[in-house]
Amino acid sequence: xxxxxxxxxxxxxxxxxxxxxxxxxxxxxxxxxxxxxxxxxxxxxxxxxxxxxxxxxxxxxxxxxxxxxxxxxxxxxxxxxxxxxxxxxxxxxxxxxxxxxxxxxxxxxxxxxxxxxxxxxxxxxxxxxxxxxxxxxxxxxxxxxxxxxxxxxxxxxxxxxxxxxxxxxxxxxxxxxxxxxxxxxxxxxxxxxxxxxxxxxxxxxxxxxxxxxxxxxxxxxxxxxxxxxxxxxxxxxxxxxxxxxxxxxxxxxxxxxxxxxxxxxxxxxxxxxxxxxxxxxxxxxxxxxxxxxxxxxxxxxxxxxxxxxxxxxxxxxxxxxxxxxxxxxxxx
Amino acid sequence: xxxxxxxxxxxxxxxxxxxxxxxxxxxxxxxxxxxxxxxxxxxxxxxxxxxxxxxxxxxxxxxxxxxxxxxxxxxxxxxxxxxxxxxxxxxxxxxxxxxxxxxxxxxxxxxxxxxxxxxxxxxxxxxxxxxxxxxxxxxxxxxxxxxxxxxxxxxxxxxxxxxxxxxxxxxxxxxxxxxxxxxxxxxxxxxxxxxxxxxxxxxxxxxxxxxxxxxxxxxxxxxxxxxxxxxxxxxxxxxxxxxxxxxxxxxxxxxxxxxxxxxxxxxxxxxxxxxxxxxxxxxxxxxxxxxxxxxxxxxxxxxxxxxxxxxxxxxxxxxx
Numbered sequence: 186x187x188x189x190x191x192x193x194x195x196x197x198x199x200x201x202x203x204x205x206x207x208x209x210x211x212x213x214x215x216x217x218x219x220x221x222x223x224x225x226x227x228x229x230x231x232x233x234x235x236x237x238x239x240x241x242x243x244x245x246x247x248x249x250x251x252x253x254x255x256x257x258x259x260x261x262x263x264x265x266x267x268x269x270x271x272x273x274x275x276x277x278x279x280x281x282x283x284x285x286x287x288x289x290x291x292x293x294x295x296x297x298x299x300x301x302x303x304x305x306x307x308x309x310x311x312x313x314x315x316x317x318x319x320x321x322x323x324x325x326x327x328x329x330x331x332x333x334x335x336x337x338x339x340x341x342x343x344x345x346x347x348x349x350x351x352x353x354x355x356x357x358x359x360x361x362x363x364x365x366x367x368x369x370x371x372x373x374x375x376x377x378x379x380x381x382x383x384x385x386x387x388x389x390x391x392x393x394x395x396x397x398x399x400x401x402x403x404x405x406x407x408x409x410x411x412x413x414x415x416x417x418x419x420x421x422x423x424x425x426x427x428x429x430x431x432x433x434x435x436x437x438x439x440x441x442x443x444x445x446x447x448x449x450x451x452x453x454x455x456x457x458x459x460x461x462x463x464x465x466x467x468x469x470x471x472x473x474x475x476x477x478x479x480x481x482x483x484x485x486x487x488x489x490x491x492x493x494x495x496x497x498x499x500x501x502x503x504x505x506x507x508x509x510x511x512x513x514x515x516x517x
Numbered sequence: 518x519x520x521x522x523x524x525x526x527x528x529x530x531x532x533x534x535x536x537x538x539x540x541x542x543x544x545x546x547x548x549x550x551x552x553x554x555x556x557x558x559x560x561x562x563x564x565x566x567x568x569x570x571x572x573x574x575x576x577x578x579x580x581x582x583x584x585x586x587x588x589x590x591x592x593x594x595x596x597x598x599x600x601x602x603x604x605x606x607x608x609x610x611x612x613x614x615x616x617x618x619x620x621x622x623x624x625x626x627x628x629x630x631x632x633x634x635x636x637x638x639x640x641x642x643x644x645x646x647x648x649x650x651x652x653x654x655x656x657x658x659x660x661x662x663x664x665x666x667x668x669x670x671x672x673x674x675x676x677x678x679x680x681x682x683x684x685x686x687x688x689x690x691x692x693x694x695x696x697x698x699x700x701x702x703x704x705x706x707x708x709x710x711x712x713x714x715x716x717x718x719x720x721x722x723x724x725x726x727x728x729x730x731x732x733x734x735x736x737x738x739x740x741x742x743x744x745x746x747x748x749x750x751x752x753x754x755x756x757x758x759x760x761x762x763x764x765x766x767x768x769x770x771x772x773x774x775x776x777x778x779x780x781x782x783x784x785x786x787x788x789x790x791x792x793x794x795x796x797x798x799x800x801x802x803x804x805x806x807x808x809x810x811x812x813x814x815x816x817x818x819x820x821x822x823x824x825x826x827x828x829x830x831x832x833x834x835x836x837x
Contacts, residue, residue, distance in 0.1 A: 233703035234674075340791065370559040371730060375774035375785040382784070397703065400733075404776035404785070423781070441708040443733030445760055445777060455712070456705045458659075459675050 188221040189391050195254035197240050212464050214240040216415035227392040229406030235460055237415040238395045242363045246280050276306050279352035283364035285344035289336040296332040302354045321350040342373035359391045399442050411435050414471040421500030431493050431502035431511055434472045478510055519590045520547040521724040527584035529570050536796040540566040542748035553725040555739035563748040564728045568694045573601050607637040610685035614697035616677035620669040626680045627665030633687045656683045675706035696728045744768050747793055747803035754829035764825055764836040766808045810835045
């Protein structure tokens with residue numbers, strides 16, 4: 186099966202300047218990332234703040250050009266697309282944002298917000314658009330009577346529904362959702378998760394779901410990719426990755442999540458210290474300064490993202506010692 | 518022995534141009550020394566206003582209209598402002614959610630941690646500085662002596678939260694109120710901060726009122742849990758008992774809606790409707806519009822807390 190969207194050796198650097206006279210420095214937000222997303226699947230991308238998740242979202246939607254590397258949509262290189270192809274790509278790939286407050290224009294009525302993508306892509310006449318917008322409102326669980334209201338008249342959960350309706354307006358094939366539920370209250374979170382799952386099944390969408398919440402990830406994803414300092418450190422099928430992780434960072438992340446079920450609580454592996462600055466990433470394996478298993482080689486040689494002995498095909502990890510740590514008895 | 522803190526019938530209101538908003542409605546709560554009590558609820562339920570009431574820092578136009586807050590038997594609501602200042606930051610301290618906005622950007626972190634020591638314990642500048650280095654070390658700030666002259670913006674989120682905790686612990690308080698202390702942090706840092714709070718609590722036998730909406734944290738860290746809805750406590754129990762045997766339909770709904778308990782790919786349980794407007798007079802149970810098991814009585818009667826087992830109380834007519 187060919188991937189719907191794929192990234193190869195994706196790099197994004199930003200130039201930053203410390204102060205007026207300080208030298209310019211390169212901040213590498215995404216440092217050689219490979220990713221494949223297949224039709225109809227939900228890929229969950231997880232990592233802590235500052236690991237480059239949101240930059241990946243901006244790169245994959247074409248909002249920011251990569252410094253290096255290739256993005257392919259349905260087999261076609263994004264950088265080689267002509268205007269027509271690009272327009273189609275931008276219609277097919279839609280985005281849902283984290284903050285339901287800042288991602289809706291406060292001066293636009295809801296009907297204009299949801300209708301804008303239709304107008305931009307010149308879909309339908311005015312009458313058809315009105316009908317479509319009303320239908321979308323109902324689909325996401327809001328009333329079509331509320332169409333002439335402004336965003337501030339809605340609660341956070343309702344606004345997130347408006348953001349979803351806007352993303353669905355032009356019948357996309359792929360939705361990239363960047364932390365769509367983390368700003369919401371518990372009971373509202375469940376409603377939005379259900380809505381996303383429903384529209385995905387109904388419209389046979391592919392999803393790239395970016396979040397730091399592993400319980401949400403477990404609920405929604407088919408496959409999971411774990412990011413650390415601009416790189417994927419582990420990727421695999423959901424159950425395989427969550428139950429038999431092959432990277433110490435994944436283990437630390439999983440064991441840090443507080444669990445209600447005492448039986449699910451794991452031996453706690455606490456990652457030491459904090460995420461290093463992407464301005465001066467550690468040598469070798471980016472996780473080695475925080476890793477309890479680190480050895481000499483870890484600070485010298487960066488491990489490749491590879492399948493490991495004893496893991497299932499497609500389950501890859503970037504660690505020199507995966508087999509030793511996770512496939513033999515305990516650790517060394 | 519009297520509890521460390523005992524809140525009885527606390528009511529806090531905000532007089533707004535559009536009406537009176539009753540944020541906390543006759544709230545009862547007790548906390549023993551050495552205990553962690555979690556106060557759980559969704560935004561707007563009155564958790565933070567309860568914390569502000571204990572500290573007597575309710576922002577205007579809010580005010581405490583009735584009730585008592587006994588701290589080791591003394592009613593905080595009857596103290597003068599001078600007496601309250603002796604307690605605030607000294608015997609009762611607070612850790613806030615967002616360390617970026619709750620630290621003062623124009624003072625060094627060393628100064629801010631030392632401030633309480635100089636005011637409450639009368640230490641000199643040098644003594645306070647020495648003490649500060651020790652406290653910062655205790656909360657796990659790397660290279661504390663070099664950090665004294667840093668301003669908050671020079672620290673990462675996790676380090677700022679450690680500084681906040683250091684400020685709160687500086688005077689060895691008997692009660693710490695932590696309002697969403699880890700919500701702004703990543704999970705691996707969150708785990709470090711929670712370990713830290715737990716360790717210090719065990720060492721000093723302080724009481725910890727942990728305000729959060731993260732039920733995973735509650736399950737792992739709190740001895741007892743109180744669930745809050747629309748300004749009232751609706752259920753309270755020992756944490757393990759509450760999760761095993763939730764009685765209030767709101768508690769049940771909250772637990773059922775967690776992705777952790779759902780089957781991947783299947784629907785999560787949700788409840789209809791939204792929280793009631795606290796500006797309206799609420800008659801009967803505030804949860805009745807969203808409740809799957811309510812009947813006519815729920816709208817009529819005012820509902821009292823009832824005992825449902827050892828240390829397990831619930832505010833519901835229909836609960837077993």
